Amino acid sequence: MEIIITDTAYDTANDAASRISTFINNKPNSLLCFAAGETPLCVFTILIDLQKKNHVDLSSVYYVGLDEWEGLSQDTKGSCYQVMSDNFYTVAGIPSSRIKRWNGICVSPEDELNDVYQYIIAHGGIDLALLGIGMNGHIGFNEPFTGLPKKCIRVKLDKTTQSVSKKYFDIPTKVSYGLSIGAGELKNSQKIILMATGIHKADIVKSTIELPNDISIPSSLLTDHQNISLLLDKDAASKFSL
Ligand code: F6R
Numbered sequence: 001m002e003i004i005i006t007d008t009a010y011d012t013a014n015d016a017a018s019r020i021s022t023f024i025n026n027k028p029n030s031l032l033c034f035a036a037g038e039t040p041l042c043v044f045t046i047l048i049d050l051q052k053k054n055h056v057d058l059s060s061v062y063y064v065g066l067d068e069w070e071g072l073s074q075d076t077k078g079s080c081y082q083v084m085s086d087n088f089y090t091v092a093g094i095p096s097s098r099i100k101r102w103n104g105i106c107v108s109p110e111d112e113l114n115d116v117y118q119y120i121i122a123h124g125g126i127d128l129a130l131l132g133i134g135m136n137g138h139i140g141f142n143e144p145f146t147g148l149p150k151k152c153i154r155v156k157l158d159k160t161t162q163s164v165s166k167k168y169f170d171i172p173t174k175v176s177y178g179l180s181i182g183a184g185e186l187k188n189s190q191k192i193i194l195m196a197t198g199i200h201k202a203d204i205v206k207s208t209i210e211l212p213n214d215i216s217i218p219s220s221l222l223t224d225h226q227n228i229s230l231l232l233d234k235d236a237a238s239k240f241s242l
Contacts (some may be wrong), residue, residue, distance in 0.1 A: 002229045003209070005237040007199035013042035014232045016193050018128065019229065019237045022126050023191060026075040030127035031120065033181065034088065034190070035066050035140070036080035038167070038197050039132035044088040049094060064119055064126065067140040067180035068102035069165070070083035070109065070154065078080035079104060080170040102179055112179060113152035126189040133196040136160040137204050139186065141178030144216045149182030183218055190195060192228040194219065200236040206240040 006012045020043070024030070038141055050056045062179070065081060072079040081101050089099055100119040106112035120126060131139050134150060138144070155178050157165075164206040165175050196205050208219040211232075215221070222228060 001223045001225070003232065003237075003242075004229060005232050005234055007234055009233045009235075010042060012195060012197050012231045013040070014046055015044045016040070016195060016231055017046035019048060019193060020128065020130065021050050021128070024056050024058065024061050027127060028057070029062070030228045031062045031123040033064050033066050033123070033126045033129045033189070034084065035132045035188070037132045039197055040130055041087055043130065043195075044076050044091065044092075048088070048092050061099060062098050062123060063089070063094065063126075064100040064116065064123075064124055064181070066129075067176045067178055068104040070104055070177040070179055071175065072075050072104040072173070072233040074101060074103065076104075076172055076173075078173065083168070088226040090111060104179065109154045109177075109179060111204050113154060114141050116179075116181065117185070119186065126181075126186065128191045128193070129186050130193045131192060131195070131222075133188065133201060133208060133219045134161060135200070135203055135204060137208060137219040139183050139194075139218045139222065140185075141180035142183035142218045143147045143178075144218060146218060147215060148184035148187060150184040150188075152180065152185070153182045154179055181231060183221060186196070187222055187225055190227065191227075192225050192231045193220060194222060194228060194238040195232075195235040196230075201236040201239065202239040205232060209240045209242070
């Protein structure tokens, strides 16, 4: 696994954005999967800036949502789709025909999981996944001990995830289950960019690197991917030893 450590979270985002824009320019019409959450927000801002300068056409590729909180609509502030829409899709002017979004208030989660999975298959799999590491190591909503499921999954959210979720919502919002692309399917991506920034991620980054293939640390299950880059700022990288 390539590990890149930069001075600041901005530098980490800049590196990620530059890799993504090069990828898009080399492979228009590819399928990208971006995590929502706080970590990639600056990546989105930089990508949009690169597009304004005509360095990349962000509408030349397709996007599939990584995950969604079950029970939250796409309009709910703090839902994964709303975060992606407000910070990326809408600002970047991505046509809705280029986006596969999750419906967290679907009547049948089983149909929803299959629908997103079929979209991925129809595109020949995910080409590039930009992922954040959760406080418990989760990837998407692949919680500890979920393993490497292929396809898409409905997962009972871990206590840590339920507690951390409060940062995304303005009003108290109970979340119990998540809908997510399975870690096995993510691991099939041609390229993975895994990101973590901030001192609060230092412990889980240490575990990710020092305990490869540990089922209790989902992020560690990706580290033997043939084309993965772990991008860290120096705070997130402050505790591990190689
Ligand atoms: C978000 C997602 C999550 C986050 C992870 C890190 O779509 O799937 O796995 O990437 O929880 O979240 P932040 O970046 O907010 O620390």
